[in-house]
Amino acid sequence: MRKMAIKLVLFCLCFWRLDDVFGQKIKLVKPGDSVTLNSGLTEIMDNDVVRWRHGPGNTLIAEINKQTDSMTVYDDVLDGRFRDRLKLNNQTGSLTIKDNRHEHVGDYELERKSLRKSFFITIIDEISMKEGDSLTLNSGLTEIKDDEIQWKLVLEDILIAKIKKQTNGITVYEEILDERFRDRLKLDNQTGSLTITNITTEHAGVYELDINNVRKRLFLAVYNEISMKEGDSLTLNSGRTEITKGEMIVWLYMNEFIINKFFDNIIVNEDVLDGRFRDRLKLDNQTGSLTITNTTTQHTGRYILYTVGSKQSLKAFRVSVYGE
Template structure:
């Protein structure tokens, strides 16, 4: 079969697959890492070139592997490498300034010009996500993945999760999200996840700190106003959730609107309010509203969980009306006096 016919068949197969200009891969990595923009073995057997923001940064002929790749862009001096077997591009010591679109273009024997084959949208993060939790919390570390990935790998303090033997940790294989039930202080540390699929490359690091304190004690008298503070600086992309005994009672998504949603629990109708800072107020607090109050604040840089153990006691004094005579009442205040 002639080279011309082979080129026609190759080009036709690409068009059938819809790959010219159709593939878009999302890449999210940490600053300082080496990231590889992959091509599967045998996927490309022609000339290729890599572009960054429409400037050529590498070119290579997969058919003639004896000729090394050319790297014409000084921006990436000594930081690029093209795999001679596949054409995959590796960027070493990647920085936030390297965020942007990387385009893979190919040229077949039947096409006079290079055509777009795949686009990699790369985001380089310079911060780990800090997570503050209380002993006994249920914690989730999100990946924001919407489609089931091909591969998910979690590490805790640089050791594979599977080697840790924790019986209170699960991974959602549909999203890669990690769930920790009843977290313990010894589970503090560095959590990193690597996710790979056809259209996603993700590496994210969480720095988890578990406070051994099981919750801040708060005491109130019945009828008073309860004020609970998340004690953290709010961010524009905060999602704030307040829970009472694991039931959602207040929520605010500052990405959408800087004001909280309406009261979510009818028990607190007309008495519960959350301000723009995330402070929770409950007026005329009742004894049956004693219990565990949790706040969760999540944004792009941190996750904060805080717990309050609220005790509401009955009033120390009661009012009684005592009849002295026909039609005559006197208000008597009954007080409890403790003698020491």
């Protein structure tokens, strides 16, 4: 579905906004990591011209012109944000961006003849925790002066804590969301940092810190740990008895979209990551649970389920598949 705005991840934008999970490739990247935007080509033909553009102005950032046998990266454009970060594959035209930062968030487009291929990069600061742990979300301040500080849950669009120094007021909203934060929130009066104690999977999500309208977002993943033997089937339970009409579910593996469902449309991206999921994915149409058959050690890693509708939810799994 075109241009569907969702209040989700990644980690930036609407931070985790999925503009088009059915057409646009979404890349979720941690700060400092590299990401490769794959052209989908095995080889560029002799008369091909491949161009990469970025941002609302469609700024040209890289080009391969086989007609003139030239390859150029324009890493000084846009105030030099791409300087020494772009690497272009001369054979396939794929583009690698190194050391990603928040200024690299946004749309990227591949142009080749009549072909257009779109990508969206979002940067996410991720914190991983286990149930029962405590977590402090740091404000980055050593002392609050005349600041107004707010902490929000982005998916739910709900304020959970705030400090207004001018009125010397501190408020934590423990009663929200079925009281999942009851007796768990502590706001530091000096720094504005927020501590959440005795974390459960209900506390996973995207948290936003707002200091005088300057915002920073963090993704908290509270993992269910699963260990299994190679060759077995694995079912990642959504925790739902039914997916209601109009809800959208998205499953990711290591930041790659592997399966999406919206209304009666199910999109399976089983060819990602060298096809390791090919003929192995099965989505329960009623509950949204995901089954992976004939698992191998390649299926070890992080899986995340997003459910988007009248209510948004996030569930994370860390799977370890071991050999015989």
